[in-house]
Amino acid sequence: MKKYIITPGGPLKGEIRIPGDKSISHRAVMIGSIAEGETIVENFLISEDCLRTVECMRLMGTEIEFIDGNLKIKGKGLTGLSEPGNIRDVGNSGTTIRLLMGILSGQSFKATLTGDESIRRRPMGRVVEPLKKMGAVIHGRQKDTLAPLTVIGSKLKPIDYVLPIPSAQVKGAILLAGLYADGETSVVEREFTRDHTERMLEYFGAEIRRIDSKIILKGRPKLRGQRVNVPSDISSASYLLVAGTIVPDSEITLRDIGVNPGRTGIIEVIHRMGGNLEVMNERIVSNEPMADIKVKFSRLKAVELRGSLIPRIIDEIPAIAVAATQAIGKTVIKDAEELRLKESDRINTMVKELTRLGVKVEELKDGMIINGGAKLKSAVSRSYGDHRIAMAVTIAGLIAEGRVVMENVDCVDTSFPHFADTINKLSSKPLIEII
Ligand code: S3P
Numbered sequence: 325m326k327k328y329i330i331t332p333g334g335p336l337k338g339e340i341r342i343p344g345d346k347s348i349s350h351r352a353v354m355i356g357s358i359a360e361g362e363t364i365v366e367n368f369l370i371s372e373d374c375l376r377t378v379e380c381m382r383l384m385g386t387e388i389e390f391i392d393g394n395l396k397i398k399g400k401g402l403t404g405l406s407e408p409g410n411i412r413d414v415g416n417s418g419t420t421i422r423l424l425m426g427i428l429s430g431q432s433f434k435a436t437l438t439g440d441e442s443i444r445r446r447p448m449g450r451v452v453e454p455l456k457k458m459g460a461v462i463h464g465r466q467k468d469t470l471a472p473l474t475v476i477g478s479k480l481k482p483i484d485y486v487l488p489i490p491s492a493q494v495k496g497a498i499l500l501a502g503l504y505a506d507g508e509t510s511v512v513e514r515e516f517t518r519d520h521t522e523r524m525l526e527y528f529g530a531e532i533r534r535i536d537s538k539i540i541l542k543g544r545p546k547l548r549g550q551r552v553n554v555p556s557d558i559s560s561a562s563y564l565l566v567a568g569t570i571v572p573d574s575e576i577t578l579r580d581i582g583v584n585p586g587r588t589g590i591i592e593v594i595h596r597m598g599g600n601l602e603v604m605n606e607r608i609v610s611n612e613p614m615a616d617i618k619v620k621f622s623r624l625k626a627v628e629l630r631g632s633l634i635p636r637i638i639d640e641i642p643a644i645a646v647a648a649t650q651a652i653g654k655t656v657i658k659d660a661e662e663l664r665l666k667e668s669d670r671i672n673t674m675v676k677e678l679t680r681l682g683v684k685v686e687e688l689k690d691g692m693i694i695n696g697g698a699k700l701k702s703a704v705s706r707s708y709g710d711h712r713i714a715m716a717v718t719i720a721g722l723i724a725e726g727r728v729v730m731e732n733v734d735c736v737d738t739s740f741p742h743f744a745d746t747i748n749k750l751s752s753k754p755l756i757e758i759i
Pocket residue numbers: 346347348419490491492493494496518638639
């Protein structure tokens with residue numbers, strides 16, 4: 325397994341474009357596969373997770389080619405997928421398994437999905453329950469709540485569903501299943517979450533509308549293949565945005581970042597912390613908002629983060645926790661118990677790793693309290709196989725008093741291939757060595 329040896333230093337300076345958005349890349353492959361005609365995906369995220377989705381769709385008969393860095397998908401239409409010849413392994417990808425269950429529910433065949441050890445621990449009942457209400461037949465471990473899961477395609481009926489937890493994956497799975505139901509499927513979300521599924525379905529021609537917190541989709545649409553230009557991933561950008569604010573004298577410009585309103589909490593948090601961050605050149609590309617973001621080294625202050633902001637920063641909390649170690653005052657994060665159900669228990673793993681770096685941090689049931697103004701120590705850190713923990717702690721290593729070793733960084737490839745090279749390119753000397 326690969327490791328990073330992080331030698332503190334800096335500044336980080338320059339202008340870069342980082343890899344494509346993970347959430348949007350998954351959706352482009354799935355929706356492109358069930359649309360009619362050709363879909364071209366530009367700036368597709370070629371990462372472990374997204375390649376699992378490509379493999380799943382290929383196993384159901386979709387022709388997908390990589391041409392000049394773009395993805396070319398020959399759509400099979402809503403009912404053109406075929407029974408896979410084997411069970412499918414989604415690796416570490418929660419988005420693949422959860423969204424795909426929505427599509428599989430409406431097919432005329434049976435398919436079994438499984439994943440790595442982390443996926444087989446993560447809760448799937450939240451998706452299984454509404455899909456069963458639509459008429460899906462799903463069997464799995466622990467009363468159908470854990471993978472491996474077998475989905476027996478069935479005739480689906482529309483439902484009106486109020487999401488018990490804010491989750492774009494659950495919302496997305498129901499909407500994708502709703503494509504196969506006659507009539508209108510609706511999902512109510514009490515807290516706004518990333519609306520990539522809604523935007524992409526609309527872009528491919530589905531009839532979908534939002535009235536306040538309710539999303540309404542008309543079943544059996546004719547989806548037509550499109551050219552999708554994937555913005556760069558704001559969750560991957562968050563490590564660079566935080567690094568830019570905490571590494572002295574840094575100034576980084578990130579081009580073409582996706583600024584979906586369900587994902588921009590990180591920008592609001594850095595602003596509230598007093599960070600020098602500018603959003604420029606906002607535009608809409610392939611029905612998604614995109615912008616350039618410039619960040620500079622800043623004196624940060626502590627903030628309290630809770631409530632409806634949490635789903636909008638859920639993947640960025642590890643990076644935000646690192647920024648909080650350098651802020652003046654105590655940062656409090658609450659209402660974030662969902663973090664315990666991610667690739668690792670991110671409350672527990674972040675608290676452990678920040679403590680190892682010498683930060684005073686208190687674990688709460690639903691979050692953490694981080695004491696700012698910390699001097700970070702040299703340490704041998706663990707990733708727990710979780711890409712976001714690996715990258716957040718690596719960023720912290722850039723301002724530590726001595727070298728930080730981050731063990732087992734293979735997981736970084738699930739979302740941000742060439743992460744270490746990207747950081748190194750922004751510095752006059754290499755800061756991260758991969759061994
Ligand atoms: C995602 C939704 C979020 C997020 C995950 C990607 C998506 O998960 O944490 O990384 O692409 O829909 P939940 O739906 O479980 O909140």
